[in-house]
Amino acid sequence: MTTGTPTVQATKRVHVGSEAEFEEGSRKIVEVDGKRVGVFKYRGKYRAYLNVCLHQGGPVCEGKYFPRTTAEVNDGGELIKEGSDFDSAHLVCPWHGWEYDLATGEHVADSSYALKKYTVTIEDGDVYVQQ
Amino acid sequence: MSRELYTRSNVWVENTLSNAREQAADRGYDDFLIVDVDAHHYENRAWADIVPFMEDGPMKEWAHAQVYRGSTGGASMNASAALTGVQIGNQEVGGRIVRAGRNFKDAVTEADDERHHDVVRMLWAMDNMGVDYTVMFPTPMLNLGMHPQIEAEVSLARAYNRWLTQVLLPQDDRIKTMIYLPFNDPKAALEFVEEFGALDSVVGFMVTSVRNRMVHHNDYAPVYSAIQDLGKPLAFHAAYNWNEPNLAQLNKFISIHALGFTTSNMVHLTNWIINGLPERFPDLDVLWIESGLAWIPFMMQRLDNEYMMRTSEAPLLKKLPSEYMRDMYFSTQPMELHHNEKALEVTFEMMDAPNRLLFSSDYPHWDYDLPSTIYDRPTLSEEDKRKILGGNAQRLFKLPDGVRKKLARATDW
């Protein structure tokens, strides 16, 4: 146990790789301040999340991507069909299937659960991540 | 074009449980005993090993023919449909959930270890989660109670129990079982209690709840008496049966899973209490496995309310149904965790959780729980957490004192 004023430490910036390595939809898991972080390139933008699911702490960043499942109801209230929306990517935790919007890190059913975000910066064609 | 983003190919996961291992280290699980009263293996991988343990006769011929279909000579892992009945399901939500050892090979599969794969896999999971002792149950056989041929349940279960207790369990004393009882045949169930009851690796007996047998039938009295005399508990392990007429209306796996696991135990628990079995077998400990916790307050309120109006229908009872329930044991998983700390707190209080609740993971089934589901509850004291995670099970199963090596070894797998 320590007491007194905590010193604010600048967190370390971690080199993830060169931009050329990141194809659309690809990811890398890197270690930042001793924690595993998933860095994703999705729709041309980079996003980074802590690899800890809000459910039971599963390795969410190692999960699969799935399209959002949709359902179509007609004007008469009849269910026409279910389908997939490939314009909306869900990152699915491999432990029990909690689905997060890859673009925001929020649980798709309850946005009060949001993955911890990390900051991604690009410099001279290289990708960096930090807390 | 954008379709490429949504690759459904396997994602390489070096160790699916490394986050579990970190949780165990952060929370100091090496300091106290953790017992997992419900974890599974996939006995369907081993039909070729199990069938030779069947007694000679037409059932063995039948089982052998399912395992070695066709003329290629190889054993079929897919014999379960014919042997135990088909369980329809979408466990992995269309491939979203990734399970070690099921969806891809993991380091354990390749481990250079002479012990049976199922033992190695179980120990790997236990070490990563910080579990000292585990009670191991089968998987497809959870539905064997619906097999229309009673002798199929008896002969397969006998072979499975012999294989489990003679081959697997002697390989590590951290893995125990509760013996699968062929409940459709009460005489055979009694034989099983006599054959396996004295083994150290056998910490109790288990009835799979998916079946249509009245637990209060007098035919079971000798079975309950024998188990009571042994001083080992009797468990009812829930599952779902999508062919159950009432439940067959449900169109989604989420629905049959949510209701099937609870209703299968609700029916047996209601019969158990209303017919006075706690009074008829007062020293028989009963454990209800895998229905979560939310059904417990529901059953307590519902049965008490009805009993107060209709006591003449339950003449053996000397106290309220909820009071009998407070004498029973319940396993934790799958704990209803979503935004309901208050409801959990009330549930813990109503069921006397610090003395009656037993941690279970159900690993590696898709909705498994980690010990943190209990350890992270803000309303439980440290002492109560430890009792639920291990102390209560240690007392019920008479397990030895002392924490077993676990976390240090988890990094070696």
Ligand code: FES
């Ligand atoms: S830990 Fe991610 S879904 Fe359970």
